[in-house]
Structure formats: structure tokens, C-alpha cells
């Protein structure tokens with residue numbers, strides 16, 4: 101099963117490589133990874149998505165928790181949560197295609213953020229599934245470039261992950 | 264406040280931490296620090312002949328005392344030479360602080376002379392590591408390093424120090440912090456009482472219980488508590504390779520070691536038990552054999568300081584995270600206060616069954632299939648001559664397993680071996696580390712002619728610092744453990760497992776100023792050992808010629824359950 105693990109950690113040189121190294125060392129997979137400082141510049145928030153059965157996920161969370169720089173972590177998929185990913189995608193847009201692309205942009209509530217005579221650059225925010233779906237409706241031959249940020253997530257309601 | 268250079272701060276911090284000995288080897292990146300060492304006399308430096316030996320000396324000191332050992336190595340090759348020893352300590356959860364020199368900050372990343380990314384190289388084999396960015400950080404960084412290395416599940420910590428952090432002319436205010444607190448690191452300080460209660464109920468209601476004691480019990484200094492608990496209940500006890508000595512090896516309730524070369528009674532009892540109280544064993548593959556066939560009828564209580572060790576290989580029914588000493592103390596209290604009556608009838612039947620298993624093999628080995636001495640005989644005689652009370656530091660191979668099986672350890676921290684990584688070359692430097700710190704104790708290195716040659720250069724260090732250890736080399740003229748597997752799985756095709764061109768060990772050790780002895784006949788064994796141990800202040804190397812064809816038994820059948828064992832070259836359970 102797919103899990104979104106959200107990690108609060110010290111914003112220190114080397115902390116990120118420790119997380120990434122752990123996954124390589126212990127043969128866990130990382131599907132996506134995003135990391136940036138939080139409102140407190142001494143802390144970073146790292147979100148990763150991974151696949152594994154319950155035993156593997158339990159080991160992943162335990163091993164992450166063992167890293168000295170990790171302050172706290174949560175497996176967001178264990179509760180209600182919001183998941184977002186941002187995608188920038190360059191789509192071939194000539195002739196009839198231009199209107200077709202714009203229609204899909206509207207349906208998906210995406211935005212065209214850059215235009216040239218043959219290309220639309222589209223920005224889309226949503227769950228990873230929604231991003232996948234957009235890529236699917238733009239036929240493969242028309243997709244020129246895809247850049248995705250990887251998943252960020254936060255739990256719903258009062259629950260917060262903080263010091 | 265005092266003004267000190269970074270180099271002085273390194274040495275002063277060690278002194279203020281109470282460090283007596285550091286083990287190391289100098290080089291360019293460390294010259295300022297070595298100059299600071301020269302100008303003080305609180306911290307003694309031991310100069311090894313290879314950095315790997317420095318790490319094993321520090322490691323063995325830690326195993327014998329529970330306190331972190333300290334290593335000092337230079338950048339580049341000095342640092343990489345230490346990696347095997349760091350990994351050895353990591354796998355066995357041994358507290359250690361390794362200070363590595365680094366090239367000047369402004370050269371980092373430029374492939375400078377003797378530059379190596381030590382923080383990167385050691386990342387997977389340390390509990391933590393860090394590099395110094397400004398000299399003022401040094402005292403706090405070292406305090407943190409000692410704190411992290413020695414608390415929670417212990418392990419090695421590397422502190423990488425660029426040379427310009429130690430410039431003698433740059434001075435800073437020095438004070439050594441008394442305590443340290445890390446918001447992201449808080450080892451568990453006690454076990455969950457609800458879980459402990461559940462565990463004790465299972466324990467008291469068990470009909471076929473076993474208590475499995477691992478290295479965690481030794482690391483938590485909980486041997487006495489574990490022994491009291493087991494004896495109060497009259498339950499059978501099994502010590503893992505890392506737990507030998509935690510429960511007395513000569514006691515009737517002791518069944519031996521579990522796993523690949525465990526005793527018949529230990530493996531049988533675990534397999535057929537209905538409840539296992541696992542105190543600080545991480546149940547690795549050398550114990551469990553095939554995990555899906557592991558102890559099918561047992562409820563598993565797993566006590567460990569490291570949550571990730573629990574349910575990693577085998578799912579625990581009652582997991583308890585926390586310090587073993589306080590958890591066993593609480594268990595003892597509950598056991599003493601409990602009204603649950605033990606099922607003594609079931610326990611009598613269980614003991615009867617165990618005695619039957621014990622009688623089936625009971626550590627016997629054949630002596631009639633060879634003219635030559637058996638390695639098991641050597642270990643048994645050594646145990647007799649040293650009254651079972653020596654510090655025994657082992658290398659890795661068949662001799663290690665024979666030592667674990669036939670030397671009866673009654674005290675914790677006396678059996679010092681590389682269990683997790685299985686590092687050949689560990690034995691001699693380990694013995695040196697123990698002898699240096701316990702000069703009045705008998706310290707033996709049990710080794711093979713293969714392993715000893717991996718760090719034999721340390722005989723020179725032994726001369727320099729006067730370290731009269733006894734080296735007992737079970738010389739089978741082969742990489743015996745490799746050869747055994749080749750006998751069993753490769754139709755005795757002994758690919759590269761022979762040892763040709765061995766040195767004349769007696770002459771070799773004599774050239775370092777030590778004493779060498781040769782034993783070829785069993786009737787000379789005991790008297791030669793007596794003679795060797797009578798030479799209190801000499802290093803004696805006893806080269807014992809043993810049967811090159813002997814195998815270690817019992818041996819678990821691969822991919823099977825714990826009870827499936829070869830008992831000799833021809834018999835199976």
C-alpha cells in the first residue's frame with residue numbers, strides 16, 4: 101500500500117542525506133520526496149511517499165525515528181489528510197489542439213502559466229491521481245515535458261505535527 | 264574563562280569527559296591535535312600499527328566496561344582504515360567515539376590530498392556522525408557524541424574535524440558542558456507498565472517457557488536481575504552469542520546458545536516452547552533460521568531499547584520498549600507479588616524433556632576420527648586452566664564458535680567477540696584493549712591462523728605498551744569455517760580456503776620480543792597452557808595444531824526451523 105510519511109527534522113546539513121541513505125541502505129523504495137524549511141528556520145519538513153506492506157512501513161517509521169535529527173514523524177495515510185502535488189507540464193498546442201488543451205485545463209481547474217505559438221505550459225495542483233489523470237487526457241504524443249514536485253501532505257482538523 | 268585552541272579543546276574535552284586512553288594513529292590533518300596531546304598528560308595515547316586495531320581496542324574497552332572507547336584517526340586512508348572497526352561496533356551496539364581528521368575546510372570538495380568524505384562513508388555504519396564547522400563547537404560536539412554513543416541503544420559516533428578547526432593560534436573560550444539535551448533525541452527511560460504486566464502474566468502462565476538473553480542484557484548491566492528472575496521461576500535460560508555470560512554458563516538452568524551453532528537443548532527448547540521472554544536479543548538470521556518456521560507454538564515477549572529491533576524479523580506478541588534493567592526490575596516485583604500459581608507439573612515435564620534433549624548431544628564431539636587434537640579440547644582445557652574466569656577475546660571462524668560453545672562464561676562482559684559483523688582480525692586488538700585497562704586480569708585471544716594474520720602487526724604495539732595477553736591460535740591450516748561450508752555444500756571443493764606458506768609463528772612472535780610455544784600433542788596441552796599463563800608479564804603465543812577436518816556442530820539445516828540440526832557429519836535431528 102502507498103503511504104505518505106511526513107517528517108519534522110532538524111534543518112541541518114546532512115540530515116536529508118541520512119534519510120535518503122536509510123532508504124537505499126535498507127532497501128525501501130521512495131516514490132516521491134519533498135523537503136523545505138518550516139516557519140521555524142531550524143526545522144525542515146520532509147514528505148515522502150513509499151509503498152510497502154504493514155511490516156515494511158512499521159520498520160520505515162521506526163528506522164526514521166531512530167535518526168538523531170528526526171524530531172517527529174507521522175504516517176498521514178493512517179488518518180484523514182490532505183494531499184497535494186504541483187505539476188508543470190509543457191503541452192504541444194498547434195491548430196485545433198490549442199482549444200482542446202484549454203478545455204482540459206478548465207475541466208481540471210489548471211492554469212496556463214506560459215504561452216508560445218506552439219506550446220502551452222500548464223500548472224496543475226492536486227492529488228497525485230489527479231495529476232496522473234491530466235497527463236492521460238493529454239495524449240502522450242503531445243506531452244513535451246513534465247515536472248512534478250512530489251507529494252506534500254498535512255492532516256485534517258486539529259492535529260498538528262510540531263515540536 | 265580559559266582561552267584554548269581547537270586542538271587543545273579536543274584533548275581537554277576528552278580529559279573532562281574522563282577519558283583515560285585514546286587509540287590512534289597520526290597524520291597531516293591531526294598534527295595540531297597530536298601536538299596538543301604531547302603537551303598534556305591526562306589523556307594517554309596508544310599508538311597502534313593499523314587504524315583498524317585502534318577501533319577494535321576502543322571497542323573492546325567499551326565491551327568490557329560499558330563506557331565509550333575513543334579513537335583518533337587522520338583524514339583519508341586513516342579514516343577509511345577505521346571503517347571496518349566502526350561497522351563492527353555498530354553491528355554489536357558498542358559505544359564508541361571516533362575523531363577523524365579532515366582536510367582544511369576551504370579544500371573540502373576539491374579532491375584535496377588525503378581528502379575523503381568520512382561523514383558520507385560512515386553514514387550507514389554509525390549511530391550518528393557530524394562535522395565541525397567552527398572551533399567553538401568542539402566541546403559541545405564531543406559532549407553530544409559521548410551522550411549519543413552511550414545512551415539508548417549504544418553505538419559509534421564519528422566527529423570529523425577539518426584541520427583549520429584546530430589551528431593552535433586561533434583561541435576561543437573553553438568550557439566543557441556538563442549536560443546536553445537534544446530536542447530530537449530522547450531515549451525511552453522506562454517500559455510501558457501495562458505491557459510489562461501483560462508479559463508477566465504470560466510468563467507466569469507459561470507451561471513450556473524459555474528466557475532468551477541477548478547482548479542487550481549485558482549492555483544494560485542487567486545480568487544479576489535477569490539471573491534473579493530466571494532462578495526465582497526456575498525457568499530454562501538461553502544466552503545468545505552476544506549474551507554469553509549474562510546468565511552463568513555453568514548453571515543447571517542454562518541451556519547454551521541458540522541458533523546456527525547453538526546447542527541441541529537450546530534450539531529444541533525454543534522451537535517447542537509456548538512462551539519466549541526475549542530480553543535484548545534482536546533475533547537475527549543466525550538465531551531464527553527460517554523466520555516463517557520460527558517457534559510455531561510460542562508467544563513472544565520482546566524487550567528491547569530499540570523499537571526497530573522489535574518485530575523486525577519475527578512479530579512480537581508483547582513488545583516492550585525501554586531500558587532492560589528497569590523493565591526486568593519491574594517484572595521481578597510483579598512476579599514476587601503475583602498470586603498466579605506456577606504450573607509446576609507442566610514445568611517438571613518441560614524440564615524432563617529438556618534433560619532428554621541435553622542428553623542427546625550435550626556438547627559431545629568425536630575424538631576417535633583423527634590422530635590430531637580437537638579444537639574443542641583446546642577450549643575446554645583453556646577454560647579449566649583459566650578457571651573459566653578469563654576475558655576471552657575471539658576472532659572469527661570455527662574457533663570462535665568452539666570458544667562460544669566450550670568456554671563457560673559465568674560473568675558478563677568477559678566474552679568479547681564480533682558477533683554481528685563477524686570481523687576477522689578483531690581478536691588480538693580486542694584483547695589488547697582489555698588488557699591495557701585490566702592489567703591484573705587474565706586476557707586471552709582465541710584465534711585461527713587465518714584471523715590472526717589480519718592484525719598480526721599489533722604484536723609490535725603489545726611490545727611497546729607491555730600488553731602481556733595470551734594468544735591461543737587454533738591452527739587448522741585452513742579457513743576452517745569456509746572449508747566447512749565447502750565440505751557441506753560444495754562437495755569439498757576447497758576453493759581458496761587453505762592456508763599455505765604460514766609463518767613460523769614462534770619465530771615471528773619472538774622477533775617482536777614475545778614468547779612463542781608450539782603444541783602438537785594433547786598430552787602437552789594442559790602443561791603448556793599452565794606454563795604460558797604462569798608467565799604473567801609476557802605475551803605468549805601458543806600455536807596449537809588441531810584437526811584440520813573438524814566441523815562445528817550442531818549446525819542448523821538451512822531454510823528450516825530451529826530444531827532442524829546436523830549433530831555431526833552423519834547424524835541429524
Ligand SMILES: Cc1ncc(C[n+]2csc(CCOP(=O)(O)OP(=O)(O)O)c2C)c(N)n1
Pocket residue numbers: 658659660661662663685686687688710711712713714715737739741742743744745
Ligand atoms: C575480514 C573478514 N574476511 C572474511 C571473512 C569470512 N570468513 C569467516 S570465517 C573465515 C575463516 C577464518 O579462518 P581462521 O581464522 O583460520 O579460523 P578457523 O575457521 O579456521 O577456526 C572467513 C574467511 C570474515 N569473517 N572476515
Ligand SMILES: [Mg+2]
Pocket residue numbers: 660711712713737738739740741742743
Ligand atoms: Mg584456521
